[in-house]
Amino acid sequence: MNQLADTFRDRSAFAPSGPYRLLPARFSRLDDRRYVITNDVGEYVVLERPALQALLRHELQPGTPLYADLKSRHFLFDGESRVALDLLALKYRSRADRIADFTALHMFVVTLRCDHTCSYCQVSRQMEEKSRFDMSQAHADRAVEFVFRSPSPAIKIEFQGGEPLLNFDLIRHVVLRAESLNREHGRDLVFVIASNLTRLNDEILDFCKGHRIYFSTSLDGPADLHDERRALPRGSSYRAAVDGIQRIREALGPDAVAALMTTSPGSLPRVREIVDEYVKQGFHSIFLRSLSPYGFAVRTSLVRRYDVDDWVKFYVEGLRHIIDLNLSGYPMREEFAAILLQKMFAPVGNGYVDLQSPAGLGIAGIIYNYDGAIYASDEGRMLAEMGDHTFRLGHLDEDSFEEVMTSDTLVDLLKDSMLEGLPMCSDCAFMPYCGSDPVFHKATQGDVIGHKAFSSFCKKQMAVLRHLIALMEDDASARRVLQSWI
Amino acid sequence: MLIKLHGRSLRALSPERSPEPFLGRVCTNPALPAAARSREILLVEGPCELPGGFRAYLTRSETGVARQPNVFFIGAEFPFLGDGDIIRIHPERSGLTVLYRRSSAFNSMLVTERCDNYCVMCSQPPKERDDGWLVDELFEIIPMMSPETPEIGITGGEPGLLGSRLVDLVDRFRRFLPRTALHILSNGRAFADEKFALALAKVGHPDLMLGIPLYGDLPEVHDFVVQARGAFDQTIRGILNLKRHRVRVELRFVVQRDTVERLPAFARFVARNLLFVDHVALMGLELMGFARSNLDAIWIDPLDYQRELAEAVEILDRARMHVSIYNHQLCVLDPVLHRFARASISDWKNLYLEECARCEARARCGGFFASSVVRRSRGIAPFAIAEQSGPMVAQRED
Amino acid sequence: MTADDRFDTRIDVQTYRPAAIKKAAYRVAERCTVRLEPSDSDEPILRFTFPPRTSDTAAAEAVRVFYQELLDEELRAQLHEETDALRSLILAHAFSRTDLLQR
């Protein structure tokens, strides 16, 4: 019956002959029982320890589903087939080429002035009146020239502060100048204003209508949590934010504003409330961030007041809540998970600056400070405010774009941040999804590499990646939600 | 519509006729200027005076006066024949073969029956013999085709075995039919030779696509299905070489019992390794040729692989690849898959069943291969015309 | 466990390569310091030093984790030995060709 006609050979005639060979890979513990093994191009397989041992000792049986998956995902090859090597080379190259598309994000610190006095602010605040903390028009013009020197086809110009709306005239100037230059360059050009929205007014909104300008604001959670750390001499910062969000949506459309939260020790037990606040404000996306160790935060040593384990608990609970929201019909993405999942499942990766190897420093983003100094990343600029100039790439008055992008500072930083060469990372299964955060390690440990056994960045990365992989493996309904974020 | 493209019941009405088979283009205008008649075959309905100078004559009435050479009676056969169609007449065998239909959206041209694969479900089993005349004939008729032809398919056997002849053929299409899309069905192995892929690319055809079958993510699966060791490696290298030189490639995966188990793994493999291909087609079996002799070994009811199919489509779609389902009746597909289904079966091969007449989805459904009547899915059931919902069998629980 | 937060044991350097021992030590550096000390026999001494006020259970756990890591590091070393040459080959191949994705 179920047989092929005589002129055909059956499956066994095509089974690979001889032993298999291993391909380059890394493995790490997933939980008590299981390991995750990944290759250089980010494919992974979860397997139990005996299976891992069997694999590495060449004792794995062909014909089993595990063998087939390991072979399909390029952890081994056998028989006469060698095409796995071609495909691996190709995938490696494609990942590397992403880097060639560099400098998509350009941040302009148009002023350092701010009307808030937040205890954990990542930028050292300056008094509102001191206009010597504003960026000059000459520096802005020169920075716009730099923007168009970068080869990226998509360009985002982000206005930061301080509170950038305190220097809206310069924002208007930069937008018009960039747009007029872009008529010739034809890039995909968008603008983002990172603002606390207290200074939002109709004049600003009217201007934004005619241009591709988006807003990004802070929303830390319910009013008391938000206002606890965002001190406004008069009025409520929370009210300003939620009113501003509504006004922007009405004037510019529902997707014209995004919110970003900052985690403080007070947030840790309240993740559900925070997520629900985002739902209440009509957001379909939230980024559950960890508190960064820069600016005031380091000085007030808030970082040490809560431990990575507490944050991981906060994160896991928040993610569960978000998945449940999706399952009950409210679509919502958690952006940190989305970034990692994209690295795991979308082969070309993405451009999130803080999670790249080599670090996205200068490559995915570059920052022009109010005084004309150029930094490799926003956090690098904040370190500079604290007197550490490791990440200063040059100055708008002194250097050309080419000089900045080939500066020894940048090249050395990038070299040091290739995870492939770092102790522990070089053997870590999570490496293809991780990324280095040299600024973080410089701030906390004094060197850009950092000892990963002491690094809370590493601890956080491992915990979240383990959690996500376990969800993908063990929880079918969560998997469906997570997949929809890729 | 199921139509016949070949017949052997021509009746010669004229004593004088060509001894050799010949090619010509159908024309229904007896007043065509004499100078333009030499490659045209005049088709007339009723009895009439036949003007001289045409290559041959086809008449639907027996009572004409056959004063011209090569007059043939075709009766009511080939009712669709019209201006611009290209046919071959074989007077010795009373044969008429329609090679090209001007009104068809898709004309498929067989260029060789030789092949270096030997697929267990091949619908057009290869024959090992010198058939170079097939491609010679195609060279001859390309200038006779309408420049408005939307799409031509090149099939085999394995067109790649033609070597540089294939490159010349594509070049000829480019010169004579620059606005016609060209789709070549090839197993891709010949393009493992990068020089060959480059030569094809260098033709610079404006709208060329290679449809290349890939039956799995693992060499042992693909090699078994095509019955050739090493074919997987060659096919993949062929695909890489073609894409390296910017030739568009479509992957074609036939779902059958040996391939279905790793269908989702195949999709994952493609999304990871071959993300740059231009289209992925997941296809149902066409029960002809070897597929028919191996039917029991390879058949699986599409109803029994909806989960795998849906998973594969989801993976490819999420990777933002273009994915289509071919050769599947809508009533056997999970409703989430309907938007990927294409009515793909060539018009001369497809038909509908009795129940299809009562079906609301018929206009969107590809129907059946004429050959598929030998085995049909348990899931065939018309969508009720009155109601909006589908038939119960199409509602699959997860 | 000794009073001065130290624990010594012998280790077979035939079974465990020194490189693996060092890497495992790096991984547990937060819990304890592990050092290889020469001894009068063939088997060197492995010396665990714990931070002040480490409990006995925590110390035992640190040693257990160290051995677990050591086994993993041995497997890693094996994997490296077998695949490092292939990795170089793949990399060389990757950067010797024009890219596919730049359509």
Ligand code: SF4
């Ligand atoms: S930082 Fe930690 S998680 Fe990330 S690659 Fe390095 S060792 Fe792995």
Ligand code: SF4
């Ligand atoms: S019943 Fe409807 S859906 Fe099913 S094959 Fe016929 S036309 Fe297609």
